[in-house]
Amino acid sequence: MAEPTPFEEDSQGIRERLSAESLIVDVDGFEGPLDLLLTLSRTQKVDLRRVSVLQLAEQYLKFVSDAKVLRIELAADYLVMAAWLAFLKSRLLLPPDPLDDGPSGEELAAHLAFQLERLQAMREAAAQLMARDQKGRDFFVRGIPEDMTRKRSVRYTATLLDLMQAYARIRTHDEFRPFTMDRHHVFTLEEALDRMRGMIGFAGDWTDLAGFLPEGWTADPVRRRSATAATFAASLELAKQGRIVIRQIDTFAAISIKRKDP
Amino acid sequence: MSEDPTSDRSLFAAPPLGEQERMVEAILFASADPVTVAELAARMPHGADPAEALANLRKRYEGRGVRVVRVGDAWAMRTAPDLGFLMHKETVETRKLSRAAIETLAIIAYHQPATRAEIEEIRGVAVSRGTVDQLLELEWIRFGRRRMTPGRPVTYVVTQGFLDHFGLESARDLPGLKELRAAGLLDNRPAPGLGALGDDAEEDDPETIGKQSQLFEE
Amino acid sequence: MSEDPTSDRSLFAAPPLGEQERMVEAILFASADPVTVAELAARMPHGADPAEALANLRKRYEGRGVRVVRVGDAWAMRTAPDLGFLMHKETVETRKLSRAAIETLAIIAYHQPATRAEIEEIRGVAVSRGTVDQLLELEWIRFGRRRMTPGRPVTYVVTQGFLDHFGLESARDLPGLKELRAAGLLDNRPAPGLGALGDDAEEDDPETIGKQSQLFEE
Numbered sequence: 001m002a003e004p005t006p007f008e009e010d011s012q013g014i015r016e017r018l019s020a021e022s023l024i025v026d027v028d029g030f031e032g033p034l035d036l037l038l039t040l041s042r043t044q045k046v047d048l049r050r051v052s053v054l055q056l057a058e059q060y061l062k063f064v065s066d067a068k069v070l071r072i073e074l075a076a077d078y079l080v081m082a083a084w085l086a087f088l089k090s091r092l093l094l095p096p097d098p099l100d101d102g103p104s105g106e107e108l109a110a111h112l113a114f115q116l117e118r119l120q121a122m123r124e125a126a127a128q129l130m131a132r133d134q135k136g137r138d139f140f141v142r143g144i145p146e147d148m149t150r151k152r153s154v155r156y157t158a159t160l161l162d163l164m165q166a167y168a169r170i171r172t173h174d175e176f177r178p179f180t181m182d183r184h185h186v187f188t189l190e191e192a193l194d195r196m197r198g199m200i201g202f203a204g205d206w207t208d209l210a211g212f213l214p215e216g217w218t219a220d221p222v223r224r225r226s227a228t229a230a231t232f233a234a235s236l237e238l239a240k241q242g243r244i245v246i247r248q249i250d251t252f253a254a255i256s257i258k259r260k261d262p
Numbered sequence: 263m264s265e266d267p268t269s270d271r272s273l274f275a276a277p278p279l280g281e282q283e284r285m286v287e288a289i290l291f292a293s294a295d296p297v298t299v300a301e302l303a304a305r306m307p308h309g310a311d312p313a314e315a316l317a318n319l320r321k322r323y324e325g326r327g328v329r330v331v332r333v334g335d336a337w338a339m340r341t342a343p344d345l346g347f348l349m350h351k352e353t354v355e356t357r358k359l360s361r362a363a364i365e366t367l368a369i370i371a372y373h374q375p376a377t378r379a380e381i382e383e384i385r386g387v388a389v390s391r392g393t394v395d396q397l398l399e400l401e402w403i404r405f406g407r408r409r410m411t412p413g414r415p416v417t418y419v420v421t422q423g424f425l426d427h428f429g430l431e432s433a434r435d436l437p438g439l440k441e442l443r444a445a446g447l448l449d450n451r452p453a454p455g456l457g458a459l460g461d462d463a464e465e466d467d468p469e470t471i472g473k474q475s476q477l478f479e480e
Numbered sequence: 481m482s483e484d485p486t487s488d489r490s491l492f493a494a495p496p497l498g499e500q501e502r503m504v505e506a507i508l509f510a511s512a513d514p515v516t517v518a519e520l521a522a523r524m525p526h527g528a529d530p531a532e533a534l535a536n537l538r539k540r541y542e543g544r545g546v547r548v549v550r551v552g553d554a555w556a557m558r559t560a561p562d563l564g565f566l567m568h569k570e571t572v573e574t575r576k577l578s579r580a581a582i583e584t585l586a587i588i589a590y591h592q593p594a595t596r597a598e599i600e601e602i603r604g605v606a607v608s609r610g611t612v613d614q615l616l617e618l619e620w621i622r623f624g625r626r627r628m629t630p631g632r633p634v635t636y637v638v639t640q641g642f643l644d645h646f647g648l649e650s651a652r653d654l655p656g657l658k659e660l661r662a663a664g665l666l667d668n669r670p671a672p673g674l675g676a677l678g679d680d681a682e683e684d685d686p687e688t689i690g691k692q693s694q695l696f697e698e
Contacts, residue, residue: 133646145512166365170365306566429622
């Protein structure tokens with residue numbers, strides 16, 4: 001056992017790695033800074049109201065700095081709590097400043113102790129609740145709710161969840177929805193094509209594409225955008241069909257079209 | 263009440279008959295199907311005599327509102343036949359509202375007072391007369407004040423019955439989009455171009471009629 | 481046993497108390513869900529007093545394999561918990577709740593009505609998506625009244641289903657509630673001089689306090 005082996009260093013490296021990993025697991029195991037503080041306070045083994053907040057703050061700060069040394073990504077709320085505890089610690093250690101009317105270190109410490117005690121109390125309450133006899137596990141409902149008559153009336157029901165889901169569905173449009181609804185805001189490609197087919201016969205010279213926008217679609221920016229996009233798409237389609245040519249002199253310059261003479 | 267019908271004692275002797283009667287009572291009550299004596303014996307502690315417990319139980323329920331009855335070679339508990347007239351309500355068949363109805367209802371709840379045209383605008387499809395009639399019949403919606411707009415359309419609002427059914431204290435307590443999203447009910451972001459209908463406009467406040475009517479007049 | 485507790489006689493007088501007890505017994509027995517006193521009264525012949533019949537019935541079932549239990553303002557029959565070991569067949573496998581969900585449930589139950597911010601303040605971490613959703617889906621919590629504070633946050637309260645599931649007669653019977661209140665652990669105590677850690681805005685809202693006591697006194 002005492003005999004040195006060539007693997008000694010390696011096994012030590014493994015040990016270090018394991019201990020580092022176990023700490024990572026520990027951080028993951030905590031449900032936030034309060035949870036960590038509560039766990040740390042248990043090591044003081046005293047009534048939570050008499051817990052030494054100063055000592056607790058030091059433990060927490062040490063934990064956080066250890067964690068940082070091990071290059072563990074600490075969530076922001078852990079760091080916020082660390083900053084706050086460092087502030088608290090300074091308040092507790094320094095003599096009170098008579099000019100400062102902020103809360104004293106003792107008040108802040110008492111509140112932290114209260115928060116810890118309350119969290120602890122809620123944990124215990126939750127445990128007590130779950131330890132109660134539960135329906136479907138310890139006691140049971142009637143197995144055959146009775147159906148004694150043939151008389152039947154239909155009652156429609158829906159739950160609040162149904163209602164909210166329905167509303168969410170409508171408002172997010174996460175499912176297929178007929179396009180007709182927005183037609184007064186959307187100028188479709190078909191409409192643009194129809195319109196341009198009728199007009200290109202007159203475009204013997206270069207004509208600004210904007211001139212093809214339908215009436216009533218130029219003032220409102222939303223409508224203009226839609227009409228412009230559709231008209232441009234339609235012009236591409238017509239160019240593909242060999243009926244017009246398109247030209248843009250410069251980047252972002254106006255786009256012009258012209259009838260393609262046979 | 264005997265508190266301990268459990269294992270250590272039952273290793274040596276069957277539980278007392280009164281205890282066995284309680285067991286049979288609980289099993290017959292909770293079972294979805296009639297239970298045979300053999301099944302009772304299999305479920306009860308070793309050495310129990312379900313047949314005798316059953317006989318006692320049956321006697322105990324004589325003349326009560328509930329009886330122990332034989333169904334084939336099995337046993338079950340049933341309400342007394344002369345009280346059948348009380349059970350009519352038990353037989354109502356519940357059905358889920360259709361999707362059209364629930365969506366219409368949701369829109370009215372969130373946007374009340376809402377006209378038919380507004381509902382159609384939001385849903386993107388026509389609202390059938392039957393859907394509105396059904397909601398009126400359920401007494402979940404009622405007619406509100408007429409809109410002071412051309413045609414003076416009828417509006418719909420939700421009723422107290424609606425609030426009762428959905429366990430709400432007021433329609434204002436309905437969660438807004440942000441809360442729906444936080445609760446995981448709403449995964450998708452609003453469709454592009456719905457900016458005006460997005461979170462801020464109606465968030466949390468079905469009361470802001472001003473904003474809402476704006477929404478419909480755009 | 482009276483053979484005819486029906487209509488023609490009930491036109492003149494309420495059925496005898498023993499008969500009313502049978503009726504309550506049959507109705508509660510036949511229903512898997514709790515039935516309110518008002519529903520009982522609506523279903524029983526005119527002039528019946530379900531409250532008194534209920535009290536008698538409850539006494540009659542004391543120590544039996546089936547009990548008459550109170551769930552909020554409703555009543556139900558349930559098997560005695562000490563016989564749960566016989567019911568393997570009926571046991572429903574419930575989804576295991578996460579620690580976050582259990583704590584969130586407890587916080588809502590003991591602090592109701594509780595806002596999301598309050599839950600987060602007590603737990604010291606954000607309430608994750610889906611946690612509240614899961615509790616809503618179980619129908620153990622529902623939306624309460626909005627807080628009349630900036631942002632008008634939604635509140636959560638526990639439901640009758642919650643009481644039923646955990647065998648509680650009312651929210652006042654939550655284990656340790658009195659002790660927690662006496663110890664001041666249910667107070668919404670603001671962080672001294674610091675807005676950041678506490679949501680103090682609603683602290684002194686008299687409406688909140690009124691509501692809360694109302695809730696526990698019901």
